[in-house]
Amino acid sequence: MDFGFLTGDSAIFTWVILPILIFLSRIADQSIGTLRLIFVSKGYKYIAPVLGFFEVIIWLIAVTQIFKQLDNFFYYIAYGAGFAAGNFLGMVLEERISLGSVVVRIIPKKDTSELVKVMRSKNYGITLMNAEGSRGPVQIVFTIIPRKLIKELEGLINQYNPNAFYSIEEVKNVSHGISQPNNPILRKPKMPQLWRRSK
Numbered sequence: 001m002d003f004g005f006l007t008g009d010s011a012i013f014t015w016v017i018l019p020i021l022i023f024l025s026r027i028a029d030q031s032i033g034t035l036r037l038i039f040v041s042k043g044y045k046y047i048a049p050v051l052g053f054f055e056v057i058i059w060l061i062a063v064t065q066i067f068k069q070l071d072n073f074f075y076y077i078a079y080g081a082g083f084a085a086g087n088f089l090g091m092v093l094e095e096r097i098s099l100g101s102v103v104v105r106i107i108p109k110k111d112t113s114e115l116v117k118v119m120r121s122k123n124y125g126i127t128l129m130n131a132e133g134s135r136g137p138v139q140i141v142f143t144i145i146p147r148k149l150i151k152e153l154e155g156l157i158n159q160y161n162p163n164a165f166y167s168i169e170e171v172k173n174v175s176h177g178i179s180q181p182n183n184p185i186l187r188k189p190k191m192p193q194l195w196r197r198s199k
Contacts, residue, residue, distance in 0.1 A: 025062040035094060042170075104145065
């Protein structure tokens with residue numbers, strides 16, 4: 001393979017450095033864009049516009065470089081690869097941050113008393129509901145928790161009520177919880193101006 005096109009500083013910049021920069025900038029703007037959409041869906045109206053500003057600025061920089069040399073195939077590859085990697089990185093970052101709350105519905109296949117006792121001892125706010133399943137009476141357990149506690153709760157379910165059916169759904173807003181003021185599960189994240197204080 002002939003690598004003669006890499007001779008000279010301008011050629012190295014055009015064929016190597018600039019595609020890498022486009023790739024990295026596309027990762028940055030797409031990661032920010034993914035986080036922005038997540039913040040919008042969760043009602044963080046002060047952070048989302050700021051992220052949107054940086055997202056579009058970085059996007060314009062990357063697109064401008066592509067339009068300057070429409071015949072450079074490497075730019076298109078770098079742009080597309082950066083877009084894909086940015087989506088993945090944005091979702092990974094969102095999982096790491098663990099923003100927002102989720103509602104968990106648990107339908108155990110056996111008696112719930114032990115699971116409920118443990119959840120209450122750990123300050124989980126729970127609501128019990130008697131229902132009729134396909135195989136007879138069941139007791140549904142409802143709880144709303146921060147996303148960062150999902151793994152902990154799944155561990156409790158698997159330990160104290162194995163094979164229980166449960167579903168997890170996103171919750172945009174939570175207005176009230178159980179009454180304990182020092183409950184760490186209901187403690188709001190330390191982000192200024194993102195939560196309205198209850199009167």
